[in-house]
Amino acid sequence: xxxxxxxxxxxxxxxxxxxxxxxxxxxxxxxxxxxxxxxxxxxxxxxxxxxxxxxxxxxxxxxxxxxxxxxxxxxxxxxxxxxxxxxxxxxxxxxxxxxxxxxxxxxxxxxxxxxxxxxxxxxxxxxxxxxxxxxxxxxxxxxxxxxxxxxxxxxxxxxxxxxxxxxxxxxxxxxxxxxxxxxxxxxxxxxxxxxxxxxxxxxxxxxxxxxxxxxxxxxxxxxxxxxxxxxxxxxxxxxxxxxxxxxxxxxxxxxxxxxxxxxxxxxxxxxxxxxxxxxxxxxxxxxxxxxxxxxxxxxxxxxxxxxxxxxxxxxx
Amino acid sequence: xxxxxxxxxxxxxxxxxxxxxxxxxxxxxxxxxxxxxxxxxxxxxxxxxxxxxxxxxxxxxxxxxxxxxxxxxxxxxxxxxxxxxxxxxxxxxxxxxxxxxxxxxxxxxxxxxxxxxxxxxxxxxxxxxxxxxxxxxxxxxxxxxxxxxxxxxxxxxxxxxxxxxxxxxxxxxxxxxxxxxxxxxxxxxxxxxxxxxxxxxxxxxxxxxxxxxxxxxxxxxxxxxxxxxxxxxxxxxxxxxxxxxxxxxxxxxxxxxxxxxxxxxxxxxxxxxxxxxxxxx
Numbered sequence: 202x203x204x205x206x207x208x209x210x211x212x213x214x215x216x217x218x219x220x221x222x223x224x225x226x227x228x229x230x231x232x233x234x235x236x237x238x239x240x241x242x243x244x245x246x247x248x249x250x251x252x253x254x255x256x257x258x259x260x261x262x263x264x265x266x267x268x269x270x271x272x273x274x275x276x277x278x279x280x281x282x283x284x285x286x287x288x289x290x291x292x293x294x295x296x297x298x299x300x301x302x303x304x305x306x307x308x309x310x311x312x313x314x315x316x317x318x319x320x321x322x323x324x325x326x327x328x329x330x331x332x333x334x335x336x337x338x339x340x341x342x343x344x345x346x347x348x349x350x351x352x353x354x355x356x357x358x359x360x361x362x363x364x365x366x367x368x369x370x371x372x373x374x375x376x377x378x379x380x381x382x383x384x385x386x387x388x389x390x391x392x393x394x395x396x397x398x399x400x401x402x403x404x405x406x407x408x409x410x411x412x413x414x415x416x417x418x419x420x421x422x423x424x425x426x427x428x429x430x431x432x433x434x435x436x437x438x439x440x441x442x443x444x445x446x447x448x449x450x451x452x453x454x455x456x457x458x459x460x461x462x463x464x465x466x467x468x469x470x471x472x473x474x475x476x477x478x479x480x481x482x483x484x485x486x487x488x489x490x491x492x493x494x495x496x497x498x499x500x501x502x503x504x505x506x507x508x509x510x511x512x513x514x515x516x517x
Numbered sequence: 518x519x520x521x522x523x524x525x526x527x528x529x530x531x532x533x534x535x536x537x538x539x540x541x542x543x544x545x546x547x548x549x550x551x552x553x554x555x556x557x558x559x560x561x562x563x564x565x566x567x568x569x570x571x572x573x574x575x576x577x578x579x580x581x582x583x584x585x586x587x588x589x590x591x592x593x594x595x596x597x598x599x600x601x602x603x604x605x606x607x608x609x610x611x612x613x614x615x616x617x618x619x620x621x622x623x624x625x626x627x628x629x630x631x632x633x634x635x636x637x638x639x640x641x642x643x644x645x646x647x648x649x650x651x652x653x654x655x656x657x658x659x660x661x662x663x664x665x666x667x668x669x670x671x672x673x674x675x676x677x678x679x680x681x682x683x684x685x686x687x688x689x690x691x692x693x694x695x696x697x698x699x700x701x702x703x704x705x706x707x708x709x710x711x712x713x714x715x716x717x718x719x720x721x722x723x724x725x726x727x728x729x730x731x732x733x734x735x736x737x738x739x740x741x742x743x744x745x746x747x748x749x750x751x752x753x754x755x756x757x758x759x760x761x762x763x764x765x766x767x768x769x770x771x772x773x774x775x776x777x778x779x780x781x782x783x784x785x786x787x788x789x790x791x792x793x794x795x796x797x798x
Binding site: 225246247249251252254256257259260261262263264265266267268269270272287288291292295296297 | 577581583623624625631632633635636638639640642643644645646647648649650651653654672673676677679680683684
């Protein structure tokens with residue numbers, strides 16, 4: 202299985218779709234890291250460096266958007282969703298402008314840079330904004346479709362991208378992916394419980410489902426690539442058909458995928474659930490592999506969580 | 518500037534002031550002080566400077582106007598209403614539930630509003646984006662942005678100023694409504710800006726000291742701004758907060774409060790006199 206970071210796929214997708222001269226790309230002095238430099242190579246006149254000034258970048262993007270541009274604004278997730286939160290809210294979401302915030306280096310797999318750069322709150326921040334669409338693709342091929350959807354769909358977007366090279370879930374970059382905004386992809390059938398994952402943890406969830414299968418447990422796996430609007434139907438069906446849900450995200454368990462799923466369940470079809478994610482703590486420096494273990498985000502952790510949940514289901 | 522222009526401007530500005538007070542009084546909320554200090558600037562823009570068409574408010578080739586000090590929406594709405602972007606009588610519903618005239622400028626609901634503003638510092642960045650778009654598209658429309666002096670305390674403003682100079686946005690003209698007051702008092706006491714002119718020059722802008730209540734001074738300033746090539750221009754416009762309503766002038770307390778009935782009556786008498794006087798000129 203091949204590997205590619207979703208940020209690299211983002212850069213390639215921008216270049217691939219970049220002939221559309223409505224597209225303007227803004228970066229805040231991180232174009233090599235965010236990979237918008239890939240777009241710049243082909244379309245230098247439409248790549249504007251805003252310097253280390255993320256707040257201004259977002260509102261400048263909104264001004265461009267009022268003039269018919271489709272604006273991609275990139276920096277690290279921490280500075281995009283954190284520092285520039287209010288610009289995104291008031292300048293982009295309130296007037297529903299075509300600002301596509303494509304934030305890289307999300308989650309703890311940023312690694313050695315440590316907690317200051319490991320954004321584990323962005324889904325929570327962005328999901329609460331009216332008019333915002335929030336997408337968290339799991340691999341290179343689906344990132345390409347997420348960017349395509351962002352270009353084709355009017356309004357503000359937040360696309361969560363990672364630093365780390367991640368395994369191809371849907372095949373290599375360019376492969377066909379069934380990608381509809383707001384519609385989860387079922388990657389494995391099963392009726393004992395459901396693993397609902399997003400972003401990097403989709404791969405871990407698939408591996409966890411394989412471990413469970415070896416023990417005769419049939420887990421359903423959903424790739425929840427769109428966090429908002431969330432796929433209510435898939436969540437309700439998972440509750441009714443499997444009766445137990447584990448959510449898996451490289452994000453705080455507060456406010457992200459786990460919360461979104463819990464909201465749908467509690468109002469529509471309550472069932473037992475557990476949230477795998479960062480447990481309301483900051484990250485730290487270390488290799489991504491070490492951090493994935495330390496914060497219990499690996500397939501083995503998801504597997505153990507799933508088995509505990511199934512015990513609860515049995516005793517319920 | 519000929520006599521007719523001057524007369525028209527005075528009448529337009531006086532009517533704007535009258536509608537500002539009407540709207541804020543009826544809503545019993547809003548920001549009269551800064552609206553009145555920016556009135557003559559906005560009147561000049563909508564009467565003399567901006568190439569805009571009330572019948573085609575989204576014409577892609579129009580000049581753009583961003584009110585970065587968005588709390589002065591009553592001044593902008595009054596100018597737009599008097600220019601027939603919508604029925605000026607709607608000012609009576611300013612800030613009221615269900616009105617399209619939201620408390621701060623809302624581009625989704627108000628014809629002629631080019632950018633939603635209200636959170637200080639963001640409008641100037643959006644104006645920079647509009648000016649960049651014109652450059653990218655090879656269009657010759659210009660972008661105007663009115664800011665407050667208190668607003669200059671926002672850090673984003675200086676990011677935007679840096680950016681405009683870096684990209685040589687000579688199609689961008691900022692007007693600073695330098696009335697020297699903000700909610701908590703005198704700007705130099707709250708957070709001293711020092712010399713706005715020196716700061717703008719240091720940031721790579723062509724800075725033009727202007728009298729924000731003198732139409733001839735504004736005319737000269739805007740003409741000079743248009744001549745500048747390769748750099749953005751700023752009119753640092755000296756103004757009086759509350760201008761035109763005697764008891765509101767130079768009072769920080771009128772930043773964000775509405776007149777009571779007796780005060781409203783006094784203001785109306787003064788402003789109606791101003792309107793009559795402008796007819797006579």
